[in-house]
Amino acid sequence: MSDLTSCSASTLARRIRAREVSAVEVLTAHLERIERWNPVVNATVTLNTEPARARAEAADAALARDEVWGPLHGVPFTVKDQFSTAGLRTTYALPHYADFVPDADAPQVTRLKAAGGILLGKTNLPFAAYDWQCQNPTFGRANNPWALDATPGGSSGGSAAALAAGFTPLELGADVGGSLRVPAHFCGVASLRPTEDGPLRGIRPPARPATVRHIAVAGPMARTVRDLQLEWAALSGSADTAEVPAPAADTLRIAVTPELGGVPVDTNTQRVLRDAIGAWRDAGCSVARRPAPFDVEDAFDTWARIQGFELTAGLPAPLRHTPFRQLVWHGYVRSQYGSLAGRMAKGAGLSPRAYFNVLDRKATLADTVDAFFDDWDLWVTPVAALPAFTHRRTGAALEIEGVSVPYALPIAPYNCPTAAPGHPILTLPAGRSSDGRPIGLQVHARRGTDANLLAAGRRLEAALDHDPEPASFAETSGSEDDA
Template structure:
């Protein structure tokens, strides 16, 4: 979840409709023929199955053109997006112009950057110059920003080709992905299941092979949960200041803490490439050496917040840690390195205070403020609303005390990393679940539990400390639903975390190939 509740109280949004921009004219026959048949003629993998690193290399080597790569992805979007509803706005013509310019630049021996000619999409929460950005708010259904969000600008400056925007839930605040304008996104691995939220369209687009790179945002698992549910990799980076570019320009950015923007991809190597672009760095010069297994000390905590993970998640965690141990890592089970309940309450106090500050004036004072938190929000997120309501009732001194407590918790976690390189936990207590109304009960090992219980204790307390967290694809359920793990590291050690994560990923050997929707397993499970 990323964003605020303020937009939810301005009235209902428009009826569900097919988004403008998703339809496009059929490309010329020659482009379609080349884009579809090129892999056969050149005896190489389908371009939409290639990693971003491979695409960037092949474009620079002129083995394939940026136009060919773009057309392959646009063709896949046209054929497979209707099933997943991940891409909600296309910018095909400007993307074609950009790809042509990238090829022309290479012909002059000009390389724009590490993403030269590589297509990407971004969550429809990030401002994109000249391209519709709804910020997940119905009142901005046709809003076109004048400038890019800083993160989008970085990806473009690195040579990337923006293709379009991806789906997200209302107000970017849910662990599912159902938007009043765009409709519901589906999980490519199990279409009757959610891809997660709020960066659900981002993860679904990656898993379906519609894009090689994505940009998401996270305040309570919005990168981590979709990555886990869809079997892709995501980085919740070190928090380093207020997140800009995810709010309409006429609204104050009251969410000043915890929310971060981060890269999403199918492999950790691709995350490294995108992270370098977001940082404005040369990936070859800035990436630390990939640690060998025997250099990694890994602490593992199988359960957070008193909520045990289900059998499949426990099995995947056990198999992963066994494999890492066999590869030479020092792996030991340890309790959580901070008071999870304290961190959870600290997260809720900060979020509750900042979200309330963004509400319309009548909703910031009693009695309507109580109706917001104890009525609407409680109906969606259960006891989580009660925690956040305590933050909504804070005065400035209480809010600053919460920030002080957060700093103390973060210092404690950094002290833990004096003895350990990485800390591994589940991302959630379960893999993806079947679509349902927000707030509806779920099942955990056959027991009915509140909607937020399998997710919130694993994502909210870990977010408030501001440390980098990598979501690593680690395994699957017997029915094919992905399961990921959270890998945590020291504050500011994002590049080192990605380098270590790449080594852990190699040991696990998970297949990064996108889902084949014709073969996507379905489940009648209601978990």
């Protein structure tokens, strides 16, 4: 593998500014790796090759004049094909927009470019950005670089796969029910689901109303927490966020909840969590097991009712009303996500007054979680009850320790309730299953403390001795013929 495609974004940024390597060389190395291995992984779906080359040449010329555009000067990045990109195809994973080219960038893309980043291309995602796998109606299936017969997760599945494959050092994804966290966990990369802060713009076709006003957030993805800090500084518009020092380990108070929603994790995940607790204690952290700081069922229902109401409001007129509304939720969605559809169907039928009552419940949940952090600095939970699973039809049963379980059961209770309060969540690579599949952990913190969470995450990452090297395809299962 080219050294440049295994480097962290922070290292690339430093080496480019020091003129040890050119932005053109960095871009070329990533394009060559994509050309060689993307047919196997199918993580990138649209490349920005010529504009990116021109931008890289301009970055090198600027450095020759001692001009630095920002902390990402000359560093390539990719974005989930849910974010609008000016002059570059954006499909939103909807067949009707298979050839759509927006006129403007999403705000998050604008910020990454303003920080000196170079847009390399777009990454794969499932239909309508709604699944924990990554089967796209236009581009086909993305595969997990660590096990090609397994999913990279969803909906930011191509995002995580591109990072894990060494196609990009930085990625932009989004999350409403695990779409950043599950792919990061499945692919062994890091992500930040930031503090929820108003409606997420730039992720919908311009002709569609922005009915999803809560819970959905955009967030950075990278192979290391240091790189998340670098990207989050650009996305949040504050260079100071990249400079928050890591706290001393012996000052960190960590609460751990090994199980959520009555769904136990598999033995591999239990082992990784135990090992992480041991490593953090050895590093001086104070770690104790505690129950979840809120009623998980109440948080789950809050998430589902908000999602059900807001998603239904964005459907075409005939589907917003019975009987067709019932067919959507109790027919199609139930076939995909089982009992999760029933929870969301209750939201689809809410009156406006009832919807606002649910938003009040959401605010109370957020306050409850913040009160929990009066006594704890961090709260750690699993991301899912199992590592990456093999490709299958959406809705098909999964297995935990040889027991068949409904499709959503190993994932939804760990991701939907935890998204409802709106606090920041770091997904941290923590270990591997016995057959080499990555396993991550969720690290939660108080609302508005994203920069501090990332700083603490660097301390936890160091204790775990995480190896951020991209996947070596010679060691993965499957072949190009399997993709």
